[in-house]
Structure formats: structure tokens, C-alpha cells
Amino acid sequence: MRILLIEDDKEAAVYLCKALREAGHVADHASDGDTGAAMTLEGGYDVLVVDRMLPKRDGLSIIEDLRARGDETPALILSALGQVDDRVTGLRAGGDDYLAKPYAFSELLARVEALARRRRPGEAETVYRVGDLELDRLGHTVMRAGQNVPLQPREFRLLEYLMKHAGQVVTRTMLLENVWDYHFDPQTNVIDVHISRLRGKIDKGFGEPLLHTVRGAGYMIRDSAR
Amino acid sequence: MTALGKVVRTTAFKLSAIYIAVFSAFAVAFVLYISYSANALLTNQLRATIAAEIRGLAEAGRTGGIAAIFRIIEERSHQPGASLYLITDLNGRILAGNISQVPADLFQRSGMGPITVSYERNLGEGSQHVAMVQVLRLPGGFWMLVGRDIGEREQFREIIGRALAWAVALMIALALLSWFFVSRRVLQRIDSVAETSRRIVAGDLSGRLEVTGTGDEFDRLADSLNTMLERIEHLLYGLKDVSDNIAHDLKTPLTRLRNRVEAVLSGPVDIEAYRTTLEATIEESDRLIQTFNALLMIARVEAGSPDGAMSEVEVGAIVRDVAELYEPMVEEDGAELTVSVPEPITLKASRELLGQALANLIDNALKYALPDGGRPLQIAVSATGAGNYLALRVADNGVGVPETDRERVLQRFVRLEESRSQSGSGLGLSLVAAVARLHDGTIELGDNQPGLVVTVRLPIKTG
Numbered sequence: 001m002r003i004l005l006i007e008d009d010k011e012a013a014v015y016l017c018k019a020l021r022e023a024g025h026v027a028d029h030a031s032d033g034d035t036g037a038a039m040t041l042e043g044g045y046d047v048l049v050v051d052r053m054l055p056k057r058d059g060l061s062i063i064e065d066l067r068a069r070g071d072e073t074p075a076l077i078l079s080a081l082g083q084v085d086d087r088v089t090g091l092r093a094g095g096d097d098y099l100a101k102p103y104a105f106s107e108l109l110a111r112v113e114a115l116a117r118r119r120r121p122g123e124a125e126t127v128y129r130v131g132d133l134e135l136d137r138l139g140h141t142v143m144r145a146g147q148n149v150p151l152q153p154r155e156f157r158l159l160e161y162l163m164k165h166a167g168q169v170v171t172r173t174m175l176l177e178n179v180w181d182y183h184f185d186p187q188t189n190v191i192d193v194h195i196s197r198l199r200g201k202i203d204k205g206f207g208e209p210l211l212h213t214v215r216g217a218g219y220m221i222r223d224s225a226r
Numbered sequence: 227m228t229a230l231g232k233v234v235r236t237t238a239f240k241l242s243a244i245y246i247a248v249f250s251a252f253a254v255a256f257v258l259y260i261s262y263s264a265n266a267l268l269t270n271q272l273r274a275t276i277a278a279e280i281r282g283l284a285e286a287g288r289t290g291g292i293a294a295i296f297r298i299i300e301e302r303s304h305q306p307g308a309s310l311y312l313i314t315d316l317n318g319r320i321l322a323g324n325i326s327q328v329p330a331d332l333f334q335r336s337g338m339g340p341i342t343v344s345y346e347r348n349l350g351e352g353s354q355h356v357a358m359v360q361v362l363r364l365p366g367g368f369w370m371l372v373g374r375d376i377g378e379r380e381q382f383r384e385i386i387g388r389a390l391a392w393a394v395a396l397m398i399a400l401a402l403l404s405w406f407f408v409s410r411r412v413l414q415r416i417d418s419v420a421e422t423s424r425r426i427v428a429g430d431l432s433g434r435l436e437v438t439g440t441g442d443e444f445d446r447l448a449d450s451l452n453t454m455l456e457r458i459e460h461l462l463y464g465l466k467d468v469s470d471n472i473a474h475d476l477k478t479p480l481t482r483l484r485n486r487v488e489a490v491l492s493g494p495v496d497i498e499a500y501r502t503t504l505e506a507t508i509e510e511s512d513r514l515i516q517t518f519n520a521l522l523m524i525a526r527v528e529a530g531s532p533d534g535a536m537s538e539v540e541v542g543a544i545v546r547d548v549a550e551l552y553e554p555m556v557e558e559d560g561a562e563l564t565v566s567v568p569e570p571i572t573l574k575a576s577r578e579l580l581g582q583a584l585a586n587l588i589d590n591a592l593k594y595a596l597p598d599g600g601r602p603l604q605i606a607v608s609a610t611g612a613g614n615y616l617a618l619r620v621a622d623n624g625v626g627v628p629e630t631d632r633e634r635v636l637q638r639f640v641r642l643e644e645s646r647s648q649s650g651s652g653l654g655l656s657l658v659a660a661v662a663r664l665h666d667g668t669i670e671l672g673d674n675q676p677g678l679v680v681t682v683r684l685p686i687k688t689g
Contacts, residue, residue, distance in 0.1 A: 104512070154550060180547065182551075185519060197554050
């Protein structure tokens with residue numbers, strides 16, 4: 001995946017690029033708004049990671065220009081401002097996701113990969129399959145090994161989100177944002193308990209576990225048999 | 227500056243001066259207009275009278291000849307308030323009429339319309355008068371003069387002039403007087419405002435502007451300025467609080483973090499020890515970041531967030547959402563969470579902040595309530611409307627908070643001794659209080675007998 005990082009903090013940029021490459025991606029770096037905007041013109045990037053406050057040019061305006069040109073490359077906004085209204089302005093400017101500094105790299109990586117995934121075809125799939133687990137989005141049914149698994153509506157949405165990003169790490173905040181639509185920081189591990197409940201329903205009593213905990217990052221649903 | 231200079235520089239003085247100038251100009255223009263049109267009217271009347279007189283005399287002359295004219299003039303000359311008549315022969319000798327003398331060159335100017343001349347009546351008083359006259363040449367070489375005295379008109383003009391002068395003088399006097407009283411009053415009020423602001427600038431934030439209770443503009447201004455001052459004072463103390471708190475409560479974990487790394491570095495090279503320490507460091511810094519975020523959020527909320535994040539929200543949905551989010555965790559702890567929202571309540575609020583506040587309250591109950599005697603923890607969340615207020619209540623049956631501590635726990639970083647063993651930053655309730663304030667609401671901690679009941683009251687505002 002080709003990722004363009006527009007970030008003026010040198011140290012952070014070097015670290016991020018290195019980490020992104022280690023995760024198997026191609027990462028380019030621009031250290032100010034003008035250079036960054038010029039590099040987006042060349043195109044060919046799968047995801048943009050844009051710092052909101054940049055020298056020479058504001059990060060939001062780069063994304064606004066991009067969208068005005070009809071370029072739909074997913075963009076993740078990084079910002080030291082993390083309040084609800086800042087997030088809203090960021091998303092209104094055309095950003096696809098918003099991450100407040102300071103963040104854990106695992107959080108950034110998970111979000112970047114989720115963004116790139118969103119663009120790929122197959123989003124309109126009505127049935128998600130991971131191993132012998134099957135989720136029918138229209139019929140609202142879940143089957144594991146041919147057996148119907150009854151889920152609460154919220155558990156269904158949780159599983160749906162995990163399966164949509166099958167094979168990718170999904171963080172706790174991503175789950176809270178996308179399944180519950182809240183952006184606050186729950187002080188305790190509320191999400192973990194929801195996951196362990198879900199796990200009890202879809203994994204317990206079936207052979208190979210599919211829902212995995214990724215230490216220090218979040219969760220991933222994947223068919224480990226493959 | 228001199229007292230006079232000070233007075234001249236006041237707005238009241240400048241305004242008064244402008245008003246006086248404008249009103250005087252209007253008054254003068256108005257009077258001039260009246261006198262001009264009155265003058266024109268009178269002149270026209272005079273002309274018409276003279277013309278009518280001449281027509282009458284000409285009529286008489288046509289039927290009775292020059293003798294008739296002589297007779298009529300003689301007759302009319304001696305009536306009171308009569309017009310002016312004069313008939314002379316070619317040499318200027320007076321034959322009839324009531325004028326004794328006219329300017330010598332008058333007859334050279336004959337044939338023209340009515341002209342203004344000075345003359346002397348032949349009544350023996352010997353004084354000069356001004357008149358409007360018309361001179362005609364009669365057949366037989368006689369000159370005839372018909373005219374009207376215009377002294378009255380001059381008198382009228384004089385009266386108007388005097389009235390004008392008086393009016394302007396009176397106006398200026400009244401304006402000066404009113405300005406004197408108004409400006410003195412205004413100056414007093416403004417001086418008191420200036421005095422108070424100087425005190426505030428000098429550092430006495432408790433100073434407030436004087437409100438006289440008359441409800442005038444100055445009172446209204448003083449009222450809003452006082453409200454502003456209150457807010458500033460509050461924010462300033464908040465800021466001071468935050469910096470004190472940061473100094474104290476963030477330095478401690480930072481020092482801990484530093485010491486831990488230092489200890490491992492000075493020890494023997496041990497990859498496993500490094501790893502454990504680094505992991506602990508990340509964990510500790512994550513907690514620090516969390517605390518920082520919570521602090522910043524409180525500060526932002528207290529500063530009054532823009533209305534951008536506010537929208538019409540249904541409180542019941544938020545309560546149910548958050549309760550549902552915590553429900554598995556509550557169950558895992560062997561506790562019980564009940565939700566009661568008797569009717570849907572819609573108000574303008576921030577969904578995120580209300581959600582966060584509720585989450586903090588439930589979280590607090592889970593962490594700190596700890597009922598004694600091994601009874602299961604029961605948490606009851608409810609949202610009820612009472613008049614114009616929404617009451618959000620989170621009640622538990624735990625140990626509660628002693629009455630003396632109820633105010634204190636709302637402050638930042640305040641944690642009660644009994645809760646020290648639990649994780650937490652001591653910011654949860656502060657944020658709830660800030661959220662309540664942002665929505666113009668209140669927070670109240672009460673006794674649930676046993677346990678704690680936190681009530682957040684928000685005014686129901688829509689639109």
C-alpha cells in the first residue's frame with residue numbers, strides 16, 4: 001500500500017515512515033503543506049496521513065482541494081486538537097478519519113489499513129465470511145459451522161465491523177467510534193467485556209478460534225487455518 | 227488636565243455642541259424662510275392694492291376727467307390709514323395729495339412698476355417714511371403718484387428678527403443647562419466605572435461595577451460587565467487551578483516514569499528487564515496522556531465550547547446507549563444496572579459530552595461504590611423531566627460520599643482516601659460538573675441511603 005505522510009515533526013515522521021515500511025507499506029513523506037499538496041497531485045497513493053497544522057499550508061485545505069478535484073483518496077487527519085468539534089470540522093473538510101495526538105502507532109496503522117480497505121471493491125458484499133463463520137448483513141443472521149448463532153443487535157454490529165475488517169487489527173477506540181458512535185475515552189475496558197461476550201458466542205464450542213486479541217493494539221478476526 | 231479640558235473632551239459636551247449647532251441652524255433657516263415668504267406676500271399685497279387704486283382712479287378719470295381724480299384724491303387723502311397720493315404739474319408743484327416731499331428724481335423714473343422711495347407726509351410731522359409707489363403720467367402734463375406706506379412691513383421684519391435672536395439665545399441657554407446636568411451625571415457614572423476597572427486591572431478581581439437599580443442603560447451595561455467579570459474571574463481561577471494541578475499531579479507520574487527508566491539503565495544490561503520497563507513506560511505514558519486529555523477536555527468544556535457540537539438529542543437514547551455499553555461489564559462484576567426513562571426527552575445538548583458524563587458516573591459507581599456486607603452492587607440510571615428541567619440520576623447502594631466531601635470531590639484530582647487503591651485520575655466527576663455547567667445545569671451529590679446519588683439537572687432548551 002502506498003501511503004503519503006504529510007507531517008512537519010521530523011522525528012515523528014521518520015519514526016512513522018520506518019514503522020509503516022516495517023508493516024509492509026510504501027511510505028512517502030512531505031514536511032510542509034505545499035510539498036504535500038504537490039505530491040497529492042501526482043496521485044497513486046492509497047491513503048494520505050495529513051497533519052492538521054502544517055507550515056505554509058493548512059492540512060485541511062489540502063484535503064479540501066483534493067476533494068474539489070474529485071480525488072477520493074482516503075485521508076486520515078492527525079491533530080493535536082482532539083475535541084468533538086475539531087473532529088467534526090476535520091471530517092467536514094473531507095477527511096475520512098481523525099486521530100488525536102498523541103496516539104499509539106498501532107492505532108494509526110489499524111486506522112490506515114481500515115481506510116485503504118474501505119476503498120477496495122467488494123464493499124457492497126452482503127455476506128461476510130471468515131473461515132466457517134458467516135454473517136448475512138441483510139438477513140441479520142450469523143452462522144458458525146452451519147449453526148445459527150443468535151446475537152443481540154449490538155453484538156451483530158460489533159461482529160459486522162470486525163468481519164468487514166477481517167485480517168486487520170481493529171482498535172478499541174475504532175470499535176467505540178464505529179459501533180457505538182462515541183468518541184470519548186472509556187476509562188475502563190468496557191469494550192473488552194463486549195468482545196469476550198461475543199467470543200463466547202461465536203468461538204466457544206467451535207474448533208478454531210477466529211476472534212483474536214492483538215496485544216497492545218486491539219482485536220482481529222481471521223481464519224488462522226488459512 | 228484641567229477641569230474645563232476634561233469637560234470639553236467628554237462625549238456629552240461634543241454631542242451637546244453638535245445638537246446646539248444643528249438646532250440653531252434649523253431655527254435660523256426656519257425663521258428666515260418665514261420672514262422671506264411673509265415679506266413676499268406683503269409686497270404682493272401692496273402691489274395689488276396700488277394697482278387696484280390706480281385702476282379706480284383711471285376709471286374715475288375716464289368718466290369725470292382730471293377733475294374727478296383730483297376730487298377723489300382730496301377725499302381719500304384725509305382718511306385715516308389712507309394710501310399715499312400726489313399730483314404735481316409739469317414743474318413739480320404739488321397740486322393735490324398727502325405727501326409734502328419726494329425725491330427730486332422720482333419723476334424721471336416714471337413708467338416703471340412700483341418702486342420704493344422715502345417721502346415726507348404733509349401732515350406737518352416732517353419725518354421721513356418709506357413707501358412703495360407707482361408714478362404715472364396723466365394727460366395734460368400732470369404727474370400722479372399712488373403708493374402705500376411700508377413701515378409696517380419693516381416693523382414686522384424687525385419683530386421676527388428679534389424673535390429669532392431670542393429663540394436662539396434661549397435654546398443655547400437651555401441646551402447648556404441640560405448638558406450640564408446630563409454630563410455631570412454621566413461623568414459621575416463613567417468615572418465610577420473607570421475607577422472600578424482600574425482596581426480590577428490592578429489585580430483586585432473581586433471588584434464589581436456599581437448598579438444603581440434604576441435600570442437605565444448604565445445599569446444594564448454595568449450588569450453585563452459584571453457578568454463578564456464574574457466569568458473572567460471564574461476562568462482565571464480555573465486556569466490557576468489547572469496549572470497547580472498539573473504541577474502536582476502530573477509531575478508525580480512523570481517522576482515515577484523517569485526513575486523507573488533510570489533504575490533499569492543503571493543496572494546490568496538485561497534485554498528482558500529493558501522490555502518490561504519499556505512496556506511499563508508505555509502503559510504509564512498512556513495513562514498520562516489519558517489524564518492530559520481529560521484535563522484538556524475539562525478546560526475546553528469549562529471555557530464554554532462553541533454551539534457547534536450541540537444538537538437536538540433524545541436523552542433516553544443516550545442513557546440506553548451508555549447503559550448498554552457498560553452492561554456486560556456490570557454483569558461481569560456481579561452488579562446490576564437498571565435504566566429508567568419514563569418518557570422521551572429532547573433537548574439541545576452535546577451527545578458526546580452527555581454520553582461521557584454518564585459513562586464517568588457509571589464508571590465511578592463500578593469502581594468506588596463497593597457495598598459493604600457483600601451485598602451486590604446496584605446501579606440505577608434514570609432520566610426524568612420535571613418542568614423545564616431534565617434530571618439525570620445515577621444512584622448506587624455503595625459506601626457513598628460523606629457529606630463534608632461532596633463539594634470537594636467535584637474538584638480536579640480530588641480522590642478520597644478509600645478510593646486510592648483503585649485506578650483513576652480523579653477527574654471523572656470534575657468533567658461531569660463541567661459538562662453540567664456547559665449546559666447551564668447543576669450537579670448535586672446526595673445520600674441514597676445507602677450509597678451515592680448523583681443528580682445532573684439540565685434546563686430543557688430546544689431549537
